[in-house]
Structures are given as structure tokens and as C-alpha cells.
Amino acid sequence: MAARDSVMTPIATRDAGTGHAHFGRLLLAEWTKIRSVRSTYWSLIALIIAFLFFSWLFPYLTVVNWKQASPEQQANLYLDPIGSITGSGLFIGQLAVAVLGVMVTASEYSTGMIRSTLLASPHRVRMLAAKSIVFTLLILVIGEVIAFLGFFIGRQTFKSLVSVDLNSGNVREVFGVGLYLAMLGLFALVVGALLRHVAGAITGIVALLLVISNLIQLIPGRIGKYLYTYEPTNAGFVITAKRLPDNFLISSWQGYGVFALWTAVLWALAAYLLVRRDA
Amino acid sequence: MTATTTRSFHMDAPIRRITFREALDSEFAKIRSVRSTYWTLLICVVLSVGISLLIAAVTSANWDTLSATNRATVDMSSVVAGVYFGVLVVGVLGVLVVSTEYGTGMMRTSLTAFPRRSVLFLAKAVVLTLVVLVTGIIIAFASYGVASPFYTKHGVDLSLSHGANVRALLAVPVYLALVALMGLALGFLLRHTAAAISTLVGLFFVVPIITNFLPGTLGKDLNKIVPSNAGSAMMVTHAATPGSTPTLSPIGGFVALLIWTALLIVPAFWFFRHRDA
Amino acid sequence: MIQATELTKRYGTRLAVDHADFTVAPGKVTGFLGPNGAGKSTTMRMILGLDRPTSGSVTINGVPYHRLAAPLREVGALLDAKAVHGGRSAYNHLLVLAKANGLPRSRVDAVIDLVGLHSVAGKRSGGFSLGMGQRLGIAAALLGDPGIVMFDEPVNGLDPEGILWIRNLMKALAAEGRTVFVSSHLMSEMALTADHLVVIGLGRILADEPMAEFIAKNSVSYVRVRSPQPAELAPKLALRGWRVERQPDESLHVYDTQPAQIGDVAGAEGLWLHELTLVQSSLEEAFMRLTAGSVEYHAGQSDDQGSPDGPAVAGWGTPLESQAPQAPQVEERIQ
Numbered sequence: 001m002a003a004r005d006s007v008m009t010p011i012a013t014r015d016a017g018t019g020h021a022h023f024g025r026l027l028l029a030e031w032t033k034i035r036s037v038r039s040t041y042w043s044l045i046a047l048i049i050a051f052l053f054f055s056w057l058f059p060y061l062t063v064v065n066w067k068q069a070s071p072e073q074q075a076n077l078y079l080d081p082i083g084s085i086t087g088s089g090l091f092i093g094q095l096a097v098a099v100l101g102v103m104v105t106a107s108e109y110s111t112g113m114i115r116s117t118l119l120a121s122p123h124r125v126r127m128l129a130a131k132s133i134v135f136t137l138l139i140l141v142i143g144e145v146i147a148f149l150g151f152f153i154g155r156q157t158f159k160s161l162v163s164v165d166l167n168s169g170n171v172r173e174v175f176g177v178g179l180y181l182a183m184l185g186l187f188a189l190v191v192g193a194l195l196r197h198v199a200g201a202i203t204g205i206v207a208l209l210l211v212i213s214n215l216i217q218l219i220p221g222r223i224g225k226y227l228y229t230y231e232p233t234n235a236g237f238v239i240t241a242k243r244l245p246d247n248f249l250i251s252s253w254q255g256y257g258v259f260a261l262w263t264a265v266l267w268a269l270a271a272y273l274l275v276r277r278d279a
Numbered sequence: 280m281t282a283t284t285t286r287s288f289h290m291d292a293p294i295r296r297i298t299f300r301e302a303l304d305s306e307f308a309k310i311r312s313v314r315s316t317y318w319t320l321l322i323c324v325v326l327s328v329g330i331s332l333l334i335a336a337v338t339s340a341n342w343d344t345l346s347a348t349n350r351a352t353v354d355m356s357s358v359v360a361g362v363y364f365g366v367l368v369v370g371v372l373g374v375l376v377v378s379t380e381y382g383t384g385m386m387r388t389s390l391t392a393f394p395r396r397s398v399l400f401l402a403k404a405v406v407l408t409l410v411v412l413v414t415g416i417i418i419a420f421a422s423y424g425v426a427s428p429f430y431t432k433h434g435v436d437l438s439l440s441h442g443a444n445v446r447a448l449l450a451v452p453v454y455l456a457l458v459a460l461m462g463l464a465l466g467f468l469l470r471h472t473a474a475a476i477s478t479l480v481g482l483f484f485v486v487p488i489i490t491n492f493l494p495g496t497l498g499k500d501l502n503k504i505v506p507s508n509a510g511s512a513m514m515v516t517h518a519a520t521p522g523s524t525p526t527l528s529p530i531g532g533f534v535a536l537l538i539w540t541a542l543l544i545v546p547a548f549w550f551f552r553h554r555d556a
Numbered sequence: 557m558i559q560a561t562e563l564t565k566r567y568g569t570r571l572a573v574d575h576a577d578f579t580v581a582p583g584k585v586t587g588f589l590g591p592n593g594a595g596k597s598t599t600m601r602m603i604l605g606l607d608r609p610t611s612g613s614v615t616i617n618g619v620p621y622h623r624l625a626a627p628l629r630e631v632g633a634l635l636d637a638k639a640v641h642g643g644r645s646a647y648n649h650l651l652v653l654a655k656a657n658g659l660p661r662s663r664v665d666a667v668i669d670l671v672g673l674h675s676v677a678g679k680r681s682g683g684f685s686l687g688m689g690q691r692l693g694i695a696a697a698l699l700g701d702p703g704i705v706m707f708d709e710p711v712n713g714l715d716p717e718g719i720l721w722i723r724n725l726m727k728a729l730a731a732e733g734r735t736v737f738v739s740s741h742l743m744s745e746m747a748l749t750a751d752h753l754v755v756i757g758l759g760r761i762l763a764d765e766p767m768a769e770f771i772a773k774n775s776v777s778y779v780r781v782r783s784p785q786p787a788e789l790a791p792k793l794a795l796r797g798w799r800v801e802r803q804p805d806e807s808l809h810v811y812d813t814q815p816a817q818i819g820d821v822a823g824a825e826g827l828w829l830h831e832l833t834l835v836q837s838s839l840e841e842a843f844m845r846l847t848a849g850s851v852e853y854h855a856g857q858s859d860d861q862g863s864p865d866g867p868a869v870a871g872w873g874t875p876l877e878s879q880a881p882q883a884p885q886v887e888e889r890i891q
Contacts, residue, residue, distance in 0.1 A: 039473060047475075060494050088492065092485050099477050107473070110382060198472045199315070199378075203371050206476075207326075210484050211364045215330065218337045290663070290701040296625040297657055312648035313641060382595035384639030387606050388696065391633050392656040394605045394622040555607040 026130035033117075034104060034134060043100035047093045047181075048146055054089030055150030059157035066161060079241040081164045082173040085154030086147065090177055090240060093146075094209060097139055097181050101188025102201040104135050109196040124274045128193060132186055132267065139185035143178030150177070173250070176239035179256065183236055187263045193270040209233050217247065225249055232262040301344040302393050302402035310406055315375050320414050323368040323455075327418045328425060330361030333428035342433050353435050355447035356514040359422045362451050363511060367483060369411050373462025374475040376407055381470040385554050396552050400467075404460060404544075410533040415452025423448060443516040450513035450529065457540045458483075458510065464543035467551050482539075483507045503527050509535035557582060557735060558704060562612035565598050565759075572598045575612065580737045580752075582703065585730045587750030587767070588739035589849050596739040597635070600708050604633055616704065628657040628700030632830050635708045639688040642682025646692050649681055653696055659667060669696040686713045694725070711745060739827040743843040745773075756845035763847055774842030779815050781808040782831035791829050792816060807831070830872035838863040 035038055062069070062077060062084065077084050105128075108114040118124060151174050156165045166174065186207050195201040213234045216227045228234055228248040236259030238244055238252045250258070310316050338345070338357065363454055380386040393399050427437045439445055461482070465475040490501040502508060503525055512532030527535055558580040565573040572616040573595040580586045590596050601607040603614050605621035616624060616631055624630050640649055652666045668677050671691040676684070681692060690710065697705055707726070711719045725750055730736045740746050746753060746767075751769050763770060783789045786806050794800045799811040810818055815832045822829050 039471075042474070058492060088488070092488065095477065095480060095485065099473055103473055110472075197315075199371055199375050199476060200318070202473060202476050202480075203368065206480050206484070207364065207367065210480075211330075211367075215333070218334060220337060220340055290629070290659075292660075294629045295658055297627075301656055301658045304658075305652050308648065308652045308655050309641075309644075312645065312652065315643065338734050345756045379641055379643075382838045383641050384636050385641045387601075387635060388639045388653070389656070390606055391604050391631075391635075392628055394624070394627055396622075521837075552609070555601070 005236065011262070023126060023130065025142055026126060027134055030127075030130045030134040034138065037103075039103050039107070040100060043096045044142060047096040047100075047143070050096065051086075051089035051093040052153060054092060055085050055154045057155055058088045059085055059154045063157060063161055075160075078090055081158065081162050082151065082170055083241040083243070085158070085164075086150055086174070086177050086240060089150055090180070090237075094181060094184055095206065097143075097185045098188040098205040098209060099202055101135065101139075101185040102192035102194065102198060102205060104131060104189050106192035106198045106201045108195055110198055125271045127269050128274055129268075132189060135189055136182050136186045140178050140182035143181035144175065145176050145178075147177035150272075164209045173240055173242055176241075176252075176256075178210060180236050180240050180259075183256070183259050184233065187232065187259070187266070190263060190266045190270045193274065194266065229255070230258055232259050235259045235262075280395065280468075293485065297393060297395070297488070299398050301401060302395075302398050303406060305389075305393065306399075306402045306406040310410060313485055315379070316372065318409070319368050319372040319375070320410070323365045323414060324418055324421065325367030326368060327361040328421045330364055331359055331422040331426045331537075332361075334360045335429035339429035341366075347536075350433075352517055353430055354515065354517040355431065355435075355437060355444050356516065357510065358437060359419060359448065359451050359514055360424045361422060362418065362454065362514070363507065365418060366455060366507070366510065367480065369455045369459040370462035370479045370483070371476055373459035374466045374472060374479060376403060376470050377463055377464075377466025378470060378475050382472060386527040390556050397548070400548055400551050404463060407459050407463055408456045411456045412452045415455040418452035418455070419448045422451075441516075446529065447514045447516050450533070452534065453533070453538070454510040454513055457556070458506070460540050460545050461506070461543075464540070464547035467547035468543070499525055504535045506536060506539050508532075509539065557617055558614065558737060559618075560599070560603070560614040562849070563599065563602060563614050564611045565602060565607060566610040571759050573602070573609075573756075576756070576759070576761045578754045578761055578764050580704075580735055580754070581686065582734050582735040583730060584751035585726050585738060586751050586752040586754060587746035588737060588754050588756065589743060589746050589843065590739075590741065590756035592741050594741075594756045594847070596741075596756060597708055599756070600633070600635060600706055600737075600739065603706065604635070612620040626657045626700065628653065628675055628702060629661065630700070630702050631704045631706065631707040632697030632700065633708075634690075634693040634697045634710060635664040637686070637693040640681045640689070640692065643680055645678050646684070646695075647677040649692065650695060650699060651803070653699055657700055659700055661698055661797050663701075667698050670698060671695045686717045687715060690714060690718065690722075694722070699814070700733070704737070705729055707736075707738045709739055709741070711740070723821070743840040747807075747839050756847060762846050770842075771839065774846070775836055775839055776811075777834060777836045779810045779813060779818055780831060780833045780835050781810055781818060781829065782806070783808070783822070784828050784830065789822060790828075791826050792821055796821065797822075809835075 013180040019193075062073075066074070108117055117127060151164075153165075156166060164170075188201070191205055192198075193203045195204065208231075213228075213231050216231060218224070219227055222233060225247045226243075226249065228247050234245075234248075236252075238248060238255040242251070244252065248255070334357065338353065342350075374525075380389060389399065392395065423437075431437055437444055439448075458481065462479055465478050466472075469475045469478065487502060487505045487507055490498050490505055492498065493501060503512075504527065509527060509532040512527040513529050513536070515526060515529060526532070560576050560578050563576040564571070564574055576595075576599060588596055588599070591878070598607060598683075599614075602609050603616070603621065613620065621627065644652070647664060647668065650667060651661065654661065654664050668674055671694055673688065673691055673695060676688060681689065684692065690713075694707075695711070697707070705726075707722075710722050710726075714722065726736050726738055730751070738749065750767050753763060753768050754761060755770075781789065781793075784804065786808055790800050790802060790808055793808070793810055793813075796813070796817075798813045801811075803807040803809060815834050819829065819832055
């Protein structure tokens with residue numbers, strides 16, 4: 001029986017001494033899981049199409065309507081051309097990443113799959129780590145690829161108005177797209193693991209991204225600025241922009257660090273609860 | 280335990296034909312026996328009323344800095360501004376009412392008990408509508424209770440003796456119910472919680488952004504009729520001010536939202552009747 | 557009474573159910589037997605109006621399912637024990653179904669008592685074990701005291717106690733004059749419960765006959781004889797006109813006779829016997845032969861469309877081995 005188990009489960013009992021090999025198999029198992037569900041393909045296709053389409057659409061519309069644009073809008077373009085190219089696609093594409101991140105963890109609970117998963121790899125924290133690594137890397141790779149593709153599409157479209165060249169000063173903004181999406185994906189994955197409910201977790205993340213992040217701007221005074229700056233997705237988003245929002249208190253990289261810190265704290269909480277709670 | 284106990288088990292009552300009434304009873308029993316209903320409704324009320332209060336407090340605090348044109352736009356729609364976010368939550372409830380039945384396989388059990396699909400569909404829609412209407416009325420009047428003092432002290436007329444103000448308040452439950460029905464329809468069409476919620480979010484929060492980008496009058500016209508803007512227009516009582524974003528009239532918003540709902544409900548109904556469960 | 561006429565369901569190019577004609581009569585347990593993927597569940601879903609037949613029809617007491625006045629009063633079905641909203645308690649799940657057919661609350665209590673779920677009736681059904689879920693499904697099926705009950709693979713995954721309970725329940729329901737229609741992919745299970753058998757393979761009805769007839773037609777019985785002197789015994793038995801086969805392990809398989817007669821012959825000849833067993837050769841084998849035929853037939857048919865549908869054969873072999881790993885050939889002694 002033991003020999004049979006070792007064939008079926010990612011952790012083979014006979015390899016008990018080699019932790020590295022174990023984790024490799026766990027990664028492989030999680031990769032297989034992510035790769036074999038339709039929602040992955042749907043979400044990623046939505047992300048890629050939305051991002052690339054808007055990387056073209058926004059610059060195109062800007063060029064077409066240039067004469068009617070207000071001086072303020074025109075100034076905006078010159079101040080932050082890369083943000084103008086990637087911003088709109090990112091705003092929409094991030095929703096697909098958030099939904100997918102939630103699905104990676106929360107859907108295992110709704111289908112009961114989590115019980116088989118935990119049976120297969122009883123070391124729950126390592127299971128969560130494997131999921132996190134596989135998913136974050138996947139989104140990072142796709143995010144960087146579309147970031148540069150989108151950038152080149154947008155740059156071509158903008159050519160008649162402004163020429164944007166990559167240099168050490170602005171390449172961070174393009175790389176930032178993949179960095180932000182990857183961290184957001186991980187953040188959503190953790191929220192899914194915490195809430196264990198697909199609808200609840202998606203609604204929560206969407207509310208955070210679209211509602212709460214903007215709404216806290218309304219709170220007046222210094223408290224409002226703090227809340228706005230340290231709200232996780234606002235903090236993370238600035239890695240993709242040249243100019244910081246007026247009420248933003250820290251630098252781009254610091255902002256990304258805040259987002260990462262939020263994610264890490266929630267990750268630790270999710271890991272703790274995963275061990276403590278019954279599946 | 281022994282199987283022979285089925286002997287003592289017979290029903291003598293004559294068989295009565297099942298009607299809309301039974302479907303309604305059953306659907307009502309369904310919606311009140313799962314926790315997600317209470318969660319979504321509670322969150323919807325707290326979010327809507329809370330954000331309405333927040334916006335009122337902030338607007339009131341900054342009243343002196345508001346321009347005359349901005350002050351002119353403050354009306355009953357400002358009092359219930361939080362509903363803009365509450366719709367997302369009732370939409371999710373509408374999705375869940377259907378998608379969890381498909382996700383768990385309960386839909387097959389439901390249809391075995393009540394195979395007349397059009398009646399079942401109608402019962403589901405009616406129960407959801409009633410539950411959301413009641414919640415919407417609570418949201419409307421709770422928002423009015425907590426938020427209106429912040430505006431009336433600056434002289435905004437929110438008296439309920441004005442028909443327009445009452446109409447705007449009553450538009451809240453109607454708006455919420457229609458969005459819940461859109462969620463229900465998406466649940467029937469897509470049969471998948473995440474897919475249906477994503478589509479709903481896209482319709483309410485992404486499509487308006489896209490239409491904003493579109494050039495010329497086409498973009499402006501489309502932007503007026505997207506569900507979120509059509510719904511918001513239902514609650515407006517002030518006259519359009521020059522320079523502000525064009526919106527539909529309250530009735531126009533209602534009609535636009537009805538059409539959106541119909542565009543989703545009609546195919547959902549057709550597919551539910553004709554697809555294998 | 558369930559009556560299927562030319563019932564057909566096509567998914568794309570695959571015929572899941574192929575012009576099925578059969579009748580399920582009251583007062584007995586009718587087994588619906590076929591390998592995994594043979595079309596059993598599809599047929600049951602069509603009976604319940606969940607799936608629409610591509611052509612043909614199926615009626616319950618003469619009318620299509622969706623025309624029944626109060627379906628739960630006439631048909632109770634357990635298709636999938638997991639087809640329950642996990643967030644709803646067992647009691648509320650049953651209440652939802654009872655209300656859909658205008659049944660009083662007392663019925664919910666009655667079926668909960670019957671299946672022995674009272675201790676967990678208030679708990680969310682998402683946490684139920686397979687056995688408890690199965691009991692909840694059966695409670696739902698019996699809610700309206702229906703004249704027809706349908707169970708799809710009811711013993712799958714149950715413990716021995718649960719299996720016994722369901723077998724007895726089905727027999728009792730049939731004894732009360734109800735129509736009991738139960739599907740299974742295990743011939744051995746059917747042999748224990750069913751009075752009548754409908755066999756389906758790749759969507760086609762391969763047999764529709766009383767169990768006894770099926771056994772008589774398809775089973776081969778023989779007597780296994782072990783003797784230290786097989787070389788001397790075999791010709792003596794053959795002389796009586798019985799067919800004798802010598803096995804590699806030196807045992808003899810003797811056909812067309814009974815153990816007692818063989819014993820008499822051995823005694824008269826003064827030969828030793830170490831074993832004398834009547835062996836009913838496996839009905840599983842008979843069933844496999846039957847369905848294997850349909851697989852070959854199908855494969856021949858679909859040559860021009862590409863590769864034949866394999867899973868019915870492969871899917872069939874696996875459960876048999878896992879059911880009886882030490883004896884690939886299931887044997888039943890008859891006293």
C-alpha cells in the first residue's frame with residue numbers, strides 16, 4: 001500500500017530525507033493544478049487581451065483627439081507617457097489577475113478539492129508556499145511580457161506626439177506592471193485562502209481595488225493621506241507610474257514595499273489559519 | 280434503521296398539482312437557509328449606508344470650498360451615494376442564488392422536485408426581487424436618516440414632502456432589485472460564480488471606463504446608458520448644470536436599466552428552459 | 557412504471573444513449589447495469605427531464621416527467637448524493653424540497669427518522685461523510701412517498717453496513733409494490749438485489765429480462781474436484797457423459813452434474829476426494845462478455861470516424877479488480 005501511495009501523492013514517503021525533492025514535486029503538483037483548469041485560461045486571456053488592447057486604444061484616442069484635449073491633459077501625457085500607455089490596461093487587467101488569484105485558493109474549498117490536496121501534501125504551509133510561488137511566477141512572467149509588448153504598441157501609436165525611449169530612469173515603470181500584477185495576484189491568492197469563499201473573496205478584492213482605494217481619498221486631512229498611501233493596492237500601483245499622486249507620502253519603491261509587507265503579513269496569517277483550521 | 284419501517288410511512292393526502300405558490304415557498308426557504316444571503320445583505324446595508332454617511336460628512340466639512348455649481352448638484356442622489364457600491368453586493372447575491380446551485384449540483388435536485396422550469400425561474404426571480412426590495416428600502420431610509428442632516432444644515436432641500444425627493448429615495452430599492460436580477464441572469468447564463476461576478480463587475484465598473492475613452496459623442500452617449508450611470512441617474516433630482524457630465528433623466532435611467540436587465544434575463548430564461556441541467 | 561421508447565441522446569458525434577427501449581415495472585427491483593460510461597446516468601437524467609432526449613421519449617406512469625402533478629409524490633430519485641448546497645442544513649435541504657411539492661413539514665421529520673439522520677439534521681450538509689450524504693439523498697428521494705424510486709449507483713463508496721441497509725431498503729420498497737430502478741456497474745451487486753435486469757452497453761440496451769433468466773442464460777456452473785488421483789478419476793466421470801476439464805493445478809472442472817453424483821462415483825470407485833465444490837461461474841464474466849460485444853461492434857462501426865471509444869472497456873476492468881483483488885473471478889457458492 002505504501003508503495004502505491006507514493007505513486008499517487010506528490011510527497012513520496014521513501015524520499016523523506018530530501019526536502020528539496022519534496023518541494024519540487026509540490027511545485028509541480030500546483031503547476032499542474034493551475035494549468036488544468038479553465039478559469040486560468042479565461043482569466044489570463046482576459047488579462048492579455050484587455051491589457052494589450054488598452055495599451056493601443058488609449059494612446060490612439062489621445063492622438064485622435066489631441067486638438068480637443070485640455071492643456072492639462074496634454075501636459076499629463078508629456079509628464080508621464082509610460083503611465084498613459086499602461087495605466088488603463090492595467091486598471092482593467094488587474095481585475096482578471098485578482099479573480100484568478102482568488103480562484104487558485106478559494107475554489108479548492110468550494111469544490112472540496114482542498115481535502116484531497118491536504119491529504120496529498122499534509123504539510124499545509126508548504127502547500128501554500130508552493131501555490132504562492134507557482135502562481136506569482138506565472139503572473140510575473142506574463143505580466144512582464146505584456147508590459148513590454150504593451151509599451152511598444154503604445155509607443156508606436158504615440159509616435160506622432162511624443163517619442164518615448166526606455167532608459168534607466170523609466171524602465172522601472174514598465175517592469176513595474178509585471179511586479180504590481182504579480183504582487184496583486186499573490187495578495188488575491190492569500191485573500192482567497194483567508195476567506196475560503198470565491199464570491200466573498202472576489203467581491204472583497206474588487207471592492208478594495210475599485211471602491212475603497214478611491215474612496216479613502218475623501219477622508220480629509222493627514223489621516224486621509226496616510227490611509228490613502230498605505231492602502232495596499234494604492235501603495236503597490238505607484239511602481240508603474242512616473243508621477244506619484246498628490247496625496248502620496250512615500251516613494252514608488254517604498255510603496256511597493258508597503259504592498260509586499262501587507263501581502264507578507266496576510267500570507268503569514270493565512271498560513272497560520274491553514275494549520276489551525278479544519279479543512 | 281430497518282427498511283421495513285417504510286410501511287408506517289405512507290402519505291394518504293391526495294396529490295395536488297404543484298403551482299407557482301409551491302415554487303415560491305421553496306425558493307423562499309432556500310434563500311433564507313444559507314448564510315451567504317445574510318452576509319451579502321448585511322454587507323450591502325453597511326457598505327451603502329456607511330459610504331453615504333462618509334460622503335455626507337466629508338462634503339459637509341468641505342462645504343465652504345465647494346463651488347456654486349458643485350453645490351447645485353447636491354441632492355437626494357448625494358444622500359444615497361453609497362448605493363453605487365451596494366449594487367455590486369446585491370449583484371453578487373443574485374449571482375450566488377443561481378451559481379451555487381449549479382456549482383453544487385443542487386440545481387438538478389431542485390429541478391427534480393420542481394420540473395416546470397419557467398415557473399421555477401420566475402419564482403427565483405420574484406423571491407430575489409422581494410428580498411432585495413426590502414433591503415433597498417432599508418438602505419434608502421437609513422441613508423436618509425444618517426446622511427441628510429449633513430446636507431440640510433447647509434440649506435439643501437431634502438424634504439420628503441417633495442415628490443421628487445421621495446421618488447429618488449424609492450429609486451434605490453428599484454435600482455438594487457434590477458441589478459440583483461442582472462446578477463441572477465448572469466448566474467443562469469454562465470453557471471459559474473467567479474465568471475458571473477467578474478462579468479457583473481466588468482459591466483458596472485469596467486465598461487464605463489471604456490466608454491469614457493471613446494471619442495466624440497458616441498462615447499458620451501454610451502457612457503450615459505451603461506448600467507451604473509443609468510442607475511445613478513434614477514436618483515438624481517437636480518436639473519442638469521452646464522459643464523457637468525451628461526446623464527439620462529431619472530425615467531430614462533430606469534428604462535435603460537430595464538433594457539439592460541431584459542437583455543440578460545431573456546436569454547437566461549431561454550437557455551434555462553432549453554439547456555440540459 | 558417507467559417506459560422508454562426509442563430513447564436517444566447524442567452529444568456531438570457520440571451517442572450516449574442509442575434508441576433505448578425498456579420498461580421498468582412496479583413490484584420489483586429492476587437493476588440497470590452497465591459499465592462506467594455506458595449511458596446509465598444520462599438515461600436517468602432523461603427520465604427525470606433534466607436532459608432533453610435527442611429523439612425518442614420516456615414517460616413516468618404515461619406522462620413526461622415535467623407534466624407530473626407533484627413529481628416527488630410519484631418519483632423519488634437519488635442521482636448524486638453530493639447534489640446538495642453544502643451551506644444548507646440537512647433539515648432545511650429537505651424542507652426546501654418538501655415545500656416545492658406542497659408536502660407538510662411532518663414529512664421532513666418522517667424521512668429524517670427513516671434514514672437515521674436526526675442527530676445531524678441541523679448541521680450544514682457540506683460536512684457530511686459520504687454515507688451520511690447518501691442517507692440524505694435517500695431521505696430526499698422518499699420525501700413524497702413515491703411509487704417509483706430511482707437510485708444511481710447507491711452503494712458507491714458506502715461502508716458494508718450502509719450497503720446492507722440500502723439493499724434491504726430497496727427490497728422492502730419493491731415488496732410494498734413500488735417500482736425500484738437502480739443502476740450499478742457491478743453485476744455482483746445486482747445479483748444480490750435485482751429481480752429484473754436491464755443491461756446497457758455504449759448506449760444500447762443489450763438485455764432486458766428477469767434476473768433468473770439472465771442467470772440461466774449466461775452463467776455456467778461446474779463442480780471443482782480435487783483428488784490425489786485425478787488421472788484415474790477423470791475418465792470415470794467422463795464415462796458418465798459429463799464434460800471434464802483438467803486444470804493446470806491438477807483440479808478437475810466437471811460440467812453438467814451435481815457434487816453429490818460426483819461423490820457417489822468417487823466412492824463407488826474407492827477414489828479419494830479433497831474438494832468437491834459447486835462453482836457458479838461469474839455473472840460478472842457473462843456481463844463482461846455481453847458488453848464487450850457491444851464495444852467491438854461499436855469499434856467496427858466507428859472505423860471511418862477515427863479511433864473507437866475505448867474507455868468503456870478500460871473503465872470496466874478496473875473496478876472489478878479492485879473489488880476482488882485476490883480472486884479475479886468472482887465465485888458464488890450455491891448450497
